Amino acid sequence: MSTRLSKGGRLIDRAKRLNFTFNGKPMQGYEGDTLASALLGAGQVMVGRSFKYHRPRGIMASGVEEPNALVGLGRNARFEPDQRTTTTELFEGAETRSQNHWPSLEFDVGEINDAFYKFLPAGFYYKTFMAPQAAWKHLFEPIIRKSAGLGGVPKEADPDRYEQAYAHCDVLVVGGGVAGLAAALREGRAGKRVWLVEQSAYWGGRTPVDGGQIDGFEACDWIKTTLQELESMENVTLRTRLMAAGQYDHGYVIGLESVGDTRPGADLPRHRLWRIRAGRTITATGAIERPLAFAGNDVPGVMLASAVRDYVANWAVSPGDRTVIVTNNDDAYRTALALLDAGLSVPAIVDARETSHGALPQEVKARGVRVLEGRAVAKVLGRQQVSGVEICTQAGEGGAIETIDCDCVAMSGGWSPVVHLWSHCGGKLIWDAGQAMFRPDPERPPLGADGTAMVQVVGAANGDLTLAAVMGGAGLGACSSDEAAMMPVWQMPAGAPPALRFKSFLDFQNDVKVSDVQLAAREGYESVEHTKRYTTLGMATDQGKLSNINGLAVLSDALGQPIPATGTTTFRPPYTPISLGAITAEAKGPLFQPLRRTPMQSWHEARHAHWEPVGQWRRPYCYPKAGESHREAVNREITNTRSNVGLLDASTLGKIVVKGPDAGRFLDMLYTNMMSTLPVGKCRYGLMCNENGFLMDDGVVARLSDDSWLCHTTSGGADRIHSWMEDWLQCEWWDWKVYTANLTEQFAQIAVVGPKARQLLERLGGMDLSKEALPFMQWLEGRLGGFDARIFRISFSGELSYEIAVPASQGLALWEKLVAEGKDLGVMPYGTEALHVMRAEKGFIMIGDETDGTVIPQDLGLNWAISKKKSDYLGKRAQQRPHMTDPNRWKLVGLETLDGSVIPDGSHAPADGYNANGQRNTQGRVTSTYYSPTIGKGIAMGLVLHGPDRMGEVIEFTGEGDAMVKARITDPVFYDKDGEKQNV
């Protein structure tokens, strides 16, 4: 059983005890513990269940590569599934729960899957569960879904805060081990702006545990003095707990910093997401030890050899009283020394190599440890905890020679460099046969913006596995024990029969075994990508950090080809999972997206307007009074506007000034109609099409002076149209002398609409707004009741109507003044829905309703707004194409239901028969449909085949559900056809 040792532990502070719980059971650890070390220290060896077979699983590693020891952490709104215990720092009050079992960790019904393991090999689900057709969705899939899915489901919104920050540097060094420290020191001394980031809370990487000398100093002392020098440099920034998650193009690196993880509820961001722009990235990300594939290598108590010595040295935790070490290399002998130094028993070292004569084996042998050479583990005994190992010859087929009692197995299959950041943007790898690993190929680096290498690799990440090699690469002297060659071992024993291969795990979380990879190869899933996807190898939360190389070695062997011919799967970010909260940061709730506010927004808010999002604006849809439904409010607003006077906040309307000697010529290209001939002081409604001929925006253009025009656009279109104008001016007609400015937010605009509009405005005084002084479709500038106003006499409702533009700063005051002055006239604000209904009553089109990106002005009866005199305008050529001139294009008409009801939005009119694909033929569709309180019944506009030629004809439209609605084709103008209302 694992236990806490009475002394040692370089990272823990025994003076600071921390309480935590595991599955409700109170436990204690120390400050400096990880959850994993605290669990092991408290004697908890089994910590979870695997994904597929629900096999008992224990802690296997001491770092990010851990596949098994994931827990649910926290409770309620702060619950987090799949938390990796080996990298989570222990904190007071931490609540942890094991995952993927029911009813309990020790007794799990799902374990039945393991009993049927022979029936559930890789991909069994592709071969079964096919009949009857509905059974997959309703029977088999629900069982699989429930049995899979690792962690619990958070139930509440996340109460924590996250933030993001930018960093810019010449050199980003990733990894605070000795290779990273040396690289940072070199770059720092050279005067570069350096960021050095380390994912854990500590500097030095593996070296403090594994020991050695650097530059004539004990490694730990070198680390200390190097850190002191780095800290003293102003051009160097050091950050721990910051994991470089991904290397993106052009030197962009995403990093995740853990800030408040150990202090839930404190006023701290939980995580900080760093966007780092680095001239160069130096990755010093080390290497990860590989497991060995032998039967039962997943039983709790089987661990990586390096992890075993980490727990002893860093946290004074003994993973077991008796540890058998299984290895194919010298490095694992360090674990024996660490255990012996801690007074623990090492009954045997099982070394697959025929001889072990390196310095470390000699030292271990000298201390009396039994070393079994040319031997292998045939099988691990025990289910919820290791109880022993059966030993066989590595070259044989697993016949047991002896059984050794133990409660821990420390395994080492060699090391794999961490090449993720090198590979994310396409850096290539080469196979290093001597060390049986892929390492970065310096000839084929990932390229940056300038086409040169943007990532360099140093240290173990570069395949330099010994301290001497690492520091040699940094130009420093170092000494560490010489190591003899390792021997690649991909299956233990080499001739393992199926019964053993079916229990030799490669991917521990996803339960992928040697036999699964071999099955995939046998069935033709030969590409490493096929095998990965067929078996799910490397697709677990550790993303194959332990399993990938072993898996592809087994695959290569099965295919009878060398490992480099098989290649690796693609490395994708993030290196370890990062919280969606950090990616979101503060952009949620009210800050989800920027909100554009008009000068009168606060007034609308105070009246509890019901909102309609329009682009990034939020416009009042209507202003419901107490007890009033939205529909009732809209009807009231319309009736009041048509009988008294209404106010609309039209500030969101796009306002673009176009000025210059060639402005008229330019607008003639932009609009379908002629704008250059518009007299100063007058307004003209204009249409804009894209080069495909489709109508994209409309609005009233006012000529301000000889060389300047003001173009109104739709609310949603202002920015788009402005950049559209700039596109043509800068990229096509760059010799034309035109200047544009988007003044949308510089002006507040208020529509004063209704029979009493003039009366209301006259009360403000200062300007003559009579019919003679300001006729329809003209504008005036002046002082209106003390405001600097430009008044357009234009109407989108058919009523007497003025749109008054004032500087944004005066908007609210003018609005409030109009409300106050118009009290006895019945003045009321109205919202976008009333606006829509009133324009529909008048048969005016609305961009986005009558148009949808496929409609041309000719479809809408707007030929009057298309100049025949112009040789060119944007969209003209497109409108000459056969499909655009087709007489069978649907045309705009009005529609009124026979029963007075409202045709549903989006309704279509079926025609006789079916098309070649069996779809009902159609002859039209509704584009706008409303209840008109003015007319007292449903009105609509729609596009109908030969519509204008079919006035008075009744056709059917699809109603709610299966119903149909009969409607008569009419003129689209339903209200005041002769325009008498606005002509006063």
Added chain:
Amino acid sequence: MLTLTCPCCGITAEETEFAPGGEAHLKRFGPDSSDADFEGYLFARKNPKGVHFERWRHAYGCGKWFLAARCTATLEVFGTYAAQTHKPPADLIKKIKAKRPEWEPQA
């Protein structure tokens, strides 16, 4: 995440400051053009796996359009230049050819 240098204001900035605008050096065809020319202008985009000349706008900066030569396979940016030109500058072509002797500008 690209970085680009705006030739108008000289700023080197994040991709998020810019808006992409598709193929550069398109010739507009208007009302008197043939069907084939007009279709080509609107739709037949060069889509090379390699060097691509394209439009960008410094949308959240100076607002100016400019052109870039960029490799769509490696994302290397060979250079940026003003939009007010009908073809890429000779020195840029030379620079690309120096790096990629095999490369020939597409018609």
Added chain:
Amino acid sequence: MKRYSIFAVAREALRYHAGWERAWRSPEPKKRYKVVVIGAGGHGLATAYYLGKVHGITDVAVIEKGWLGGGNTGRNTTIIRSNYLQDPSAAIYEKARSLYEGLSRDLNYNVMFSPRGLLMLGQTEHEVRGYQRTVHANRLQGIATEWIGPERVKELVPILNIDGPRYPVLGALYQARGGTARHDAVAWGYARACSSMGMDIIQQCEVTGISQNAGKVTGITTSKGEIGCENLAIVVAGHSSVLAEMGGFRLPIESVALQAWVSEPIKPCMDVVVMANTVHGYMSQSDKGEMVIGGGTDGFNNYTQRGSWHHVEETTRALVETFPIISRLKMLRQWGGIVDMTGDRSPILSKTPVEGIFVNCGWGTGGFKSIPGSGFAMAELIARGHSPLAAEFNLNRFKEGRFIDESVAAGVAH
């Protein structure tokens, strides 16, 4: 071909699964085929499959530069729906969806089609009207969709926040028979079925040239030699322009990156697929328990299968806003694919200026869901020279201005 069944699995279990045969053969190419399909993705393999199954043409080779199913077929978010607005789109996507319903039994390979239901959220008045229009169009197209109110949305997806401060959910376009399938299995199932009909799937074989004689295709040059053919189908999403260039014509296509990512796995919490187009994000939960997330495409031409990070941020924000409980989940893996986008964002299934060459491309972000329908239509086009399902998707539509524009109803997402 040995049939797959639960009995076969049980039988093999007794001998440690030693008796399974290869799912597909890996032959050397023959000198000549009646039809050569370039691209062993879902679309290419489905084209070959229906050529054999429906039209009896089995003298077919499917040529693949890398590994079958290794392109966009294996890197999408596996959504299947047919709630399209325009008639031609609705027809081909519904054909695909209905073929998906029976595909596992058809192929004797479990592709795990799961009609779990699909919601497209309406979050602005404008969007609501757009989706209502789709419902009415679908009714006449024979596609079962409905508009449902926010309460019903909440019932279907309890983890959805329908009262977001910025874009409250006003309802949703619901297709109950939309859903997901296992993407790799679709490619593998088609490949196995094609191989068993005697077709040759030739992987690791790069096409370097297309030969013609008098305006008619005669064969291709590949890294494994010359291969002659009567008909050639180019079905290589992402690289369509490169192959078209070899054929001497140009396509109205641009290649851009589309990204997706998954969270770590959790227990089942969301059965249906949810798309939120106003905020640009969509999400479903895989059978493994991962939340599968996708968003919009990059705007610039790109062949790297890597996208830009800011899209990940935008989409994640959209989804955290929509599903607040996912904030404490972690992104496990992100990836990208190259999709080809046409001028109207609809696909091209068409003859080309070269006789005997057909193209199937331009599926943009909608490729996976259309695989069976696309293959069915393409096979018909090749075998008969005409396919009603493909008719409207021909190359001439750009010249004529006869667009099939779906963006009018749905935003960007698929």
